[in-house]
Amino acid sequence: MNSRNSPCDDLLAFSRDAGIDAIAITPAGPVDSETIARYNGWIGNGYNAGMDYLNRYPEIRFNPEGLLPGAQSIVCCAVSYNHADSQPQGAPKIASYAHGDDYHEVLREILENLAAYIRETRGGETRVCVDTAPIMERYWAWRSGLAFRGRSGLMIVPELGTSFFLGEIITTASLPAVHHTDTVGCFNCGKCIVNCPGKAIMPNGSIDARKCLSYLTIEHRGELPEGFSTGNRLYGCDECQRVCPHNKEAAMTREKRFLLRPAYESLTADKILAMTQEEFSTLFRRSAIKRAKLEGLKRNARHL
Numbered sequence: 001m002n003s004r005n006s007p008c009d010d011l012l013a014f015s016r017d018a019g020i021d022a023i024a025i026t027p028a029g030p031v032d033s034e035t036i037a038r039y040n041g042w043i044g045n046g047y048n049a050g051m052d053y054l055n056r057y058p059e060i061r062f063n064p065e066g067l068l069p070g071a072q073s074i075v076c077c078a079v080s081y082n083h084a085d086s087q088p089q090g091a092p093k094i095a096s097y098a099h100g101d102d103y104h105e106v107l108r109e110i111l112e113n114l115a116a117y118i119r120e121t122r123g124g125e126t127r128v129c130v131d132t133a134p135i136m137e138r139y140w141a142w143r144s145g146l147a148f149r150g151r152s153g154l155m156i157v158p159e160l161g162t163s164f165f166l167g168e169i170i171t172t173a174s175l176p177a178v179h180h181t182d183t184v185g186c187f188n189c190g191k192c193i194v195n196c197p198g199k200a201i202m203p204n205g206s207i208d209a210r211k212c213l214s215y216l217t218i219e220h221r222g223e224l225p226e227g228f229s230t231g232n233r234l235y236g237c238d239e240c241q242r243v244c245p246h247n248k249e250a251a252m253t254r255e256k257r258f259l260l261r262p263a264y265e266s267l268t269a270d271k272i273l274a275m276t277q278e279e280f281s282t283l284f285r286r287s288a289i290k291r292a293k294l295e296g297l298k299r300n301a302r303h304l
Helices: 006-018 033-044 103-122 137-144 191-195 213-219 239-243 262-266 269-273 277-283 288-302
Strands: 022-027 073-080 126-129 164-171 233-235
Touching: 006 022, 006 103, 022 137, 073 103, 073 137, 103 126, 103 164, 137 164, 191 239, 213 233, 213 288, 233 288, 269 288, 277 288
Parallel strands: none
Antiparallel strands: 022 073, 073 164, 126 164
């Protein structure tokens, strides 16, 4: 973790002890016009598929002051979920980010601790954002120097690869800028493009969610196309991460709550198809897999 800015040494040390693996700080302000135009073009092309919420609240999405009036700084945080646990051969695949507890809850708990420390030591107000508020997470991760964007559309932190969760703390306190990485690009090997099962990654770096198996198995509501196969993917898709060279030596997570739940090791398509709502709620309690709902999981199981 880079600690060039001595005024933030204590904050960086506290964040590490709190469970944050990488951190960067940047002044808050409006998103630049080029990024806004590119985002609006992506929406205009329909690449957001059925995720209509990505087109809502633009006045907030493009300016963090809409989330916290008087915002002065944005603290961008990354917490690794990379782990060696894997499901048995042939089991319906669950994306590794969903192997453990729901990251929304775990990450919010971690970031709230850091937010409280910022209020106590720097004053001001804070707002924690964990993938639910309309904030351009990847933009701020790039602008702050926390990470850079890969061809897959995923952000990359050199020592963490792509297997990490992003979260932000917006604060009215004026904090010195802290950069984490000076790297500005991926290896451009193209492996993510070639190996994407749905061919959702375009050469210009745009992602067409309509073709993305993560979107189709998690966010998409309704039936999948007749004859469509998920390639034994029950929930999400890790293929672009599996082939990314930045993940070869990525650090392992320090957060045990992100490790594979033992109950998932015996999961089969037949068990899912026969699952009741009560069984679903019990098995996936405090899990991100709840996002797909029981009917979505059964739909996916029929297309394995």
